[in-house]
Amino acid sequence: MELTARNPMKTTDLRVAVLKGGFSRERQVSLSTGTAAAAALREAGCRVVEVDVRSRRWRLPSDADVVFVALHGAYGEDGELQTKLERQGVPFTGSSSEACRRAFDKSVAKECFRAAGLRTPQDLVLRARETSPRARDLPFDLPVVVKPAREGSSIGVRIVRKESELAEAIRQARRSDAVVLVEKYIPGIELTVGVLGDQPLPPVEIRPRAGWYDYTNKYTSGNTEYIVPARLDARLNRRLKRCGWAAHCALGCRDMSRADFRLDEVGGIYLLEVNTIPGMTKTSLLPKAAAAAGIAFPRLCLALVESALKRGRRAS
Secondary structure (H helix, E strand, C coil): CCCCCCCCCCHHHCEEEEEEECCCCCHHHHHHHHHHHHHHHHHCCCEEEEEEECCCCCCCCCCCCEEEECCCCCCCCCCHHHHHHHHHCCCECCCCHHHHHHHHCHHHHHHHHHHCCCCCCCEEEECCCCCCCCHHHCCCCCCEEEEECCCCCCCCCEEECCHHHHHHHHHHHCCCCCCEEEEECCCCEEEEEEEECCEECCCEEEEECCCCCCHHHHHCCCCEEEECCCCCCHHHHHHHHHHHHHHHHHCCCCCEEEEEEEECCCCCEEEEEEECCCCCCCCCHHHHHHHHCCCCHHHHHHHHHHHHHHHHHHHC
């Protein structure tokens, strides 16, 4: 993906459909992403129509040249929407349906990470109808992180420090997905690495002012400090960027991704998950990292559209 300031395309003739909203629990976040991306593409000179996807019966404008996917969560990042667009032969931004399915299911993603030699926290996968384990039966000690296998934005996630909290945390996670991960908690620093095309971006350090990086701290202004680039020495910076790129490749992602990590007290890097459609407002983590690399937000959004169009031309 070419990310220079030069723009070889005549964007005034380019018709982009921005799909936003959706009907997952991340709808409001997706509306913000879609609205911001649409504004950036207009600034870049594109003709943009915004499509609020409220159900599976949405319609794509007949004159759209390319689709900018700005849906988060189920029916945005789980591959279902991408399958529909692939069958229609419509070029779209982001990863393929198969890569999205792998990334969205955290249990599957962690298998891919381990196969690629990437370190990820120990975990226990609880399938549907499996009995909640007692803390003493876990293959690792408390504290643990309990999370739905297929959900985003930290919805349904809890850090469990006491045995008495474990069963309730699993019950709450199952409200979001029948499959639940109980994962060893890694104390340390929260970091994220974005990828654009084949370019890993500067790592971002995430510092909640209180508690941990839950839904409230993610989306409440002022609750979290973001340090871009992260305060890492040069060697650790390179290692983290390599891990971000390796995670992107392990799942078969394309165009963009954002990998989340924990860095422990002795410099151990643990890969948590990969987002195939990260937040895309001007203040979201991927655009922050892109800005630190000298890539302005309109250019970032346009580069994603150009990459999708090139794929469409090769397929035709």
